[in-house]
Amino acid sequence: xxxxxxxxxxxxxxxxxxxxxxxxxxxxxxxxxxxxxxxxxxxxxxxxxxxxxxxxxxxxxxxxxxxxxxxxxxxxxxxxxxxxxxxxxxxxxxxxxxxxxxxxxxxxxxxxxxxxxxxxxxxxxxxxxxxxxxxxxxxxxxxxxxxxxxxxxxxxxxxxxxxxxxxxxxxxxxxxxxxxxxxxxxxxxxxxxxxxxxxxxxxxxxxxxxxxxxxxxxxxxxxxxxxxxxxxxxxxxxxxxxxxxxxxxxxxxxxxxxxxxxxxxxxxxxxxxxxxxxxxxxxxxxxxxxxxxxxxxxxxxxxxxxxxxxxxxxxxxxxxxxxxxxxxxxxxxxxxxxxxxxxxxxxxxxxxxxxxxxxxxxxxxxxxxxxxxxxxxxxxxxxxxxxxxxxxxxxxx
Amino acid sequence: xxxxxxxxxxxxxxxxxxxxxxxxxxxxxxxxxxxxxxxxxxxxxxxxxxxxxxxxxxxxxxxxxxxxxxxxxxxxxxxxxxxxxxxxxxxxxxxxxxxxxxxxxxxxxxxxxxxxxxxxxxx
Numbered sequence: 001x002x003x004x005x006x007x008x009x010x011x012x013x014x015x016x017x018x019x020x021x022x023x024x025x026x027x028x029x030x031x032x033x034x035x036x037x038x039x040x041x042x043x044x045x046x047x048x049x050x051x052x053x054x055x056x057x058x059x060x061x062x063x064x065x066x067x068x069x070x071x072x073x074x075x076x077x078x079x080x081x082x083x084x085x086x087x088x089x090x091x092x093x094x095x096x097x098x099x100x101x102x103x104x105x106x107x108x109x110x111x112x113x114x115x116x117x118x119x120x121x122x123x124x125x126x127x128x129x130x131x132x133x134x135x136x137x138x139x140x141x142x143x144x145x146x147x148x149x150x151x152x153x154x155x156x157x158x159x160x161x162x163x164x165x166x167x168x169x170x171x172x173x174x175x176x177x178x179x180x181x182x183x184x185x186x187x188x189x190x191x192x193x194x195x196x197x198x199x200x201x202x203x204x205x206x207x208x209x210x211x212x213x214x215x216x217x218x219x220x221x222x223x224x225x226x227x228x229x230x231x232x233x234x235x236x237x238x239x240x241x242x243x244x245x246x247x248x249x250x251x252x253x254x255x256x257x258x259x260x261x262x263x264x265x266x267x268x269x270x271x272x273x274x275x276x277x278x279x280x281x282x283x284x285x286x287x288x289x290x291x292x293x294x295x296x297x298x299x300x301x302x303x304x305x306x307x308x309x310x311x312x313x314x315x316x317x318x319x320x321x322x323x324x325x326x327x328x329x330x331x332x333x334x335x336x337x338x339x340x341x342x343x344x345x346x347x348x349x350x351x352x353x354x355x356x357x358x359x360x361x362x363x364x365x366x367x368x369x370x371x372x373x374x375x376x377x378x379x380x381x382x383x384x385x386x387x388x389x390x391x392x393x394x395x396x397x
Numbered sequence: 398x399x400x401x402x403x404x405x406x407x408x409x410x411x412x413x414x415x416x417x418x419x420x421x422x423x424x425x426x427x428x429x430x431x432x433x434x435x436x437x438x439x440x441x442x443x444x445x446x447x448x449x450x451x452x453x454x455x456x457x458x459x460x461x462x463x464x465x466x467x468x469x470x471x472x473x474x475x476x477x478x479x480x481x482x483x484x485x486x487x488x489x490x491x492x493x494x495x496x497x498x499x500x501x502x503x504x505x506x507x508x509x510x511x512x513x514x515x516x517x518x519x520x
Contacts, residue, residue: 050517102517192516193504196496221486221493256480259447332515336454336462336470339513343421344477350503351481354495 007234007382018374019388021367023395024201030319032395037298038064038316040394041239042151042158042165042172044300045069048079049155049189055108055121059084059094059101063323064202064316065161069148070094074121075108079152081159082123082145086112093119093145099195099315099323119145153177155186175237176296182278183304190332192346195325198357200364202299202314202322203387208360209301209312210293210383212245218359222352225251229288231380239297239390241383244282247290256344263341264333276306295383297390307331310349320364326353401468404453410446413439416475417468422506424471424478429498431479433488440483443476460513470511 002009008016023029045060057072068084070093086093091114094101103110108121118127123145128134149160151169154177158169170177198205208214215228232244253261275282281304282289291305301312308330315323328349333339366372377385401417403410416439418424428436443450450473454466462470486493505516 190515195502195504196500218494221495222481224485254480254484255444256447256476256484259451260477263451333459333513336457336459336511336513337451339459339510340451340454340470340473340477343474343510344480347477348481350501351492351495354492354498354501357496357501358494360496 005379007231007379010234011236011382011386014382014385014389018376019385021370021373021375023388023391024203024364025319025368025370027319029395030201030316033316033391034064034066036397037391037394038062038161039066040160040162040166041298042160042167042169043298044156044296044313045071045159046157047155047185047189047191048152048157049186050102051079053104055105057094057103057105057110057121059092059096059103060159061096061099062159062161062315067148067161068092068096069159069161070110070145071150071157071159072108072110072121076122079150079157080121080123081148081150081157082119083148083161085146086114086117087125087143087145088112088115088117088128093117099325123147154180154183172238173240173296175235176240176242176294179235179237179242179280180278180294180302180304183281183309184276185309185329188307188309188329188331190342191327191329193325193327194350194353195323196357197317198322198324198360199320200322200360201320201367202316203391204360204363204367205312205314205322205324205357206295206299206301206387207384208356208363210295210387211381212247212293213378213380214356215247218355219352221355222348223247225249231382232286232289233283234382236386239394240295241297241386242292242294243383244286245290245293246286246288248288257348260341260344264330264338264345277304293383295387297387298394308345320368324357401471402465403468404465406453407446407450407469410442410469410472413442413472414468417471418475419467419471419509419511420507421474421478421503421510424475425498425503425506427475428478428482429490431490433490436479436482436490437488440476440479443472444480447473447476460511462511467511474510 051073054075059070061068070082070084073079084092093112095113109118111118116129120126125140125143149165151158212228226247229246229248234243281292291303294302299314303310310328313325401414450469454470
């Protein structure tokens with residue numbers, strides 16, 4: 001086996017040719033992605049513990065799937081999903097404030113602001129003001145909220161806007177579900193969220209985060225003493241993919257980072273003791289293991305490490321516009337000093353994300369020039385190659 | 398709003414009370430608009446006192462910090478915001494080679510950090 005080309009040898013079916021830039025810049029291709037990917041597959045829309053109480057709801061706008069989805073917990077404890085569309089004249093039932101709107105209703109009902117139609121958390125239309133003025137063809141029993149398929153995995157909520165999904169969530173995730181089973185997502189639930197809109201294709205954003213080749217250059221600022229030792233344990237599972245990112249730490253931490261590391265092991269680049277990882281992750285117990293980097297097709301990157309996990313999601317808005325959401329989760333602090341240490345870790349992570357996102361709009365503009373119509377990928381960029389191949393398969397299916 | 402105050406043992410930090418800002422957004426904005434000299438002076442003044450501040454605030458439960466201790470905690474949090482710039486970015490007030498910071502939205506950014514709330518609370 002050649003060390004340089006080991007992933008090609010493991011996955012020869014992906015090939016080694018350059019990858020076309022057209023799917024990153026073509027409006028027509030993007031329309032096909034909307035129809036054949038985002039309106040067909042399961043999409044991760046959050047954690048079920050974001051809605052702890054009956055009547056808690058969240059509305060997630062998903063432009064690529066052409067809708068906004070209400071996720072609401074009922075008095076029976078169940079979370080259900082519905083399109084945010086009123087049966088009356090098509091207004092949004094919950095008035096949205098941007099990409100994610102949170103709310104709560106003690107009575108576990110939602111009321112359309114326009115004319116006051118009231119829906120239960122089970123989707124049923126409960127009350128219509130001046131109902132007697134509608135005609136006999138109007139039946140409240142047939143005018144509840146339109147449901148959206150919702151399924152849970154390890155506390156993550158996935159929706160599917162297809163009328164009849166082609167697979168269950170379990171079938172869709174396949175071996176990926178097993179790979180991460182048992183990681184303590186629920187107890188590491190102190191989650192920070194950053195978001196921005198990027199003037200780039202969603203795959204440009206995905207690709208920039210889906211390799212470790214950039215660590216030595218892009219993160220020379222925030223992680224100057226951290227060097228990539230490459231990917232390990234690459235595993236492709238249907239449309240999903242995972243690998244271990246290995247990094248070496250060269251020097252002792254800076255003064256403030258040293259104090260923060262003593263207060264809480266919240267930073268990604270601090271060293272830690274016992275393992276909370278499932279046996280499938282870092283199976284060889286490599287000492288340079290930094291985090292598992294994985295992609296739940298199409299648009300969710302999930303990373304897990306000791307005591308911390310984080311996600312990136314890329315929500316397409318147009319062929320050259322993407323909502324990025326980065327979320328960073330640790331165990332809830334119990335002291336003021338721990339909370340301070342988390343602030344330090346989060347700040348450094350935010351800065352690293354500012355470094356990551358810095359290239360994306362430049363990449364998009366440069367690709368749109370069509371001066372180069374191909375991109376060249378090296379062996380450790382296999383997650384990007386796999387992503388391109390899978391998108392192509394879905395679009396041309 | 399009352400003027401921020403410091404516990405007597407930390408009275409020497411009074412020249413830096415302008416860094417006593419309760420929210421992550423305010424601290425980030427202050428750092429972005431600070432001068433290189435301003436960042437360095439704040440860092441040099443706070444670093445030797447950081448462990449004493451953290452020990453002092455830990456006399457109180459998370460979320461239960463008395464008003465008398467808000468300012469030193471806010472300043473310690475500001476040091477977390479400033480430290481990478483002095484320690485890693487050669488003193489630059491901005492993150493070098495980075496995306497436009499003003500376009501990054503922190504969902505928790507307007508929370509007073511000392512309250513110890515869940516970062517997604519109150520949105």
